Structures are given as structure tokens and as C-alpha cells.
Amino acid sequence: MAFVRKRANSTALVEAYRDEAGRPRQRILASLHGEPDTLAALAKLAALRADLRKERAALAEDQEHANKFYKIVTQDALHGRQYDAAERKEIDRLLWKRERMLKHVARLDAKLAVIERDGAVIRKHCSASPHEVQAAIRKYKKRANEAEALSSGFEFATNRISKRQRRCGDCPCARAR
Numbered sequence: 028m029a030f031v032r033k034r035a036n037s038t039a040l041v042e043a044y045r046d047e048a049g050r051p052r053q054r055i056l057a058s059l060h061g062e063p064d065t066l067a068a069l070a071k072l073a074a075l076r077a078d079l080r081k082e083r084a085a086l087a088e089d090q091e092h093a094n095k096f097y098k099i100v101t102q103d104a105l106h107g108r109q110y111d112a113a114e115r116k117e118i119d120r121l122l123w124k125r126e127r128m129l130k131h132v133a134r135l136d137a138k139l140a141v142i143e144r145d146g147a148v149i150r151k152h153c154s155a156s157p158h159e160v161q162a163a164i165r166k167y168k169k170r171a172n173e174a175e176a177l178s179s180g181f182e183f184a185t186n187r188i189s190k191r192q193r194r195c196g197d198c199p200c201a202r203a204r
Contacts, residue, residue: 057148065153068161072146093125
């Protein structure tokens with residue numbers, strides 16, 4: 028029987044069992060990624076998976092071009108092509124960007140793998156209907172969009188205040204605030 032275990036900084040789907048000696052034990056089946064129940068976790072994972080897949084698809088074409096560039100440069104170097112200093116500098120910059128992009132793609136793939144694994148386990152233990160899951164996904168996306176808008180508003184207000192303070196400094200209008 029699986030249940031949700033809440034800790035100070037995490038929530039997890041846990042299964043209770045007894046070991047060979049008959050002692051009670053618990054094993055973590057999946058992380059709920061900070062959500063209070065399986066339905067909310069499933070909604071969050073579905074929304075995150077969609078966003079990560081979209082980002083991964085956007086990077087796929089760039090990755091293809093970067094790999095083609097790498098292949099051309101290495102083949103040319105193997106065949107004895109000599110690059111001048113400016114070309115080497117540009118090639119180094121592009122190879123550095125390629126490496127960063129490939130690391131980012133690898134992180135995205137790792138996150139997607141975790142989401143797929145946890146989502147499959149949580150789905151087995153979630154008693155909600157597909158309709159309820161879709162409603163929870165819409166609710167999660169709406170909350171995330173509202174939080175992003177609120178964060179952007181705070182950032183805008185903070186930037187505006189700091190610009191005003193830089194502009195006014197110690198003038199009387201700054202002291203009046």
C-alpha cells in the first residue's frame with residue numbers, strides 16, 4: 028500500500044513492506060516534486076514535461092547544425108587544413124557554445140527521464156480519472172502563469188524604483204518617499 032510521506036523539504040510516494048526478518052520498512056517509490064498529493068504531482072509533472080519537450084524540440088535543430096559544424100571542422104583539421112588566428116578564435120567560441128548547448132540538452136534529457144519515471148509510478152497510484160488529471164494540469168498551468176506574471180511585476184517595480192533612486196540620489200524627492 029502506497030502513501031504520501033511529507034517531510035520538511037520534500038514529499039514522496041512511499042510503500043510500506045516488511046523485510047526478510049519481518050521488520051517494517053519503507054521504500055520511496057517516487058518523488059512528488061514538492062506537491063501535496065499524487066494528483067497535484069501528476070499535473071505538475073505533465074506540465075513540466077510539456078515545457079521541457081518544447082524546449083528540447085527547439086534545440087534539436089541547433090544541435091544538428093552544431094554537430095554538423097563540429098564534424099566539418101574536425102574533418103578539415105584531420106585533412107591538414109590550417110586555420111589562421113582569427114578563424115581559430117571564432118571556431119573556439121563556436122565550439123564552446125556547442126559544448127554548453129550539448130550540456131543543456133543532456134540536462135533536459137535527464138530531467139525528462141526523471142519526470143517520465145516518476146510520472147509512471149505516480150500514475151499507477153493515482154485514483155483520479157483522466158478528466159480530473161486534465162483539469163488539475165490546467166489549474167497548475169494557470170497557477171504557474173500567475174506566479175510568473177507576479178514575479179515579472181515585482182521585477183519591473185524593483186527596477187523602476189532603483190532607477191528612480193539612481194536618478195534622484197539624495198535630492199528632496201528621494202527623502203520624501
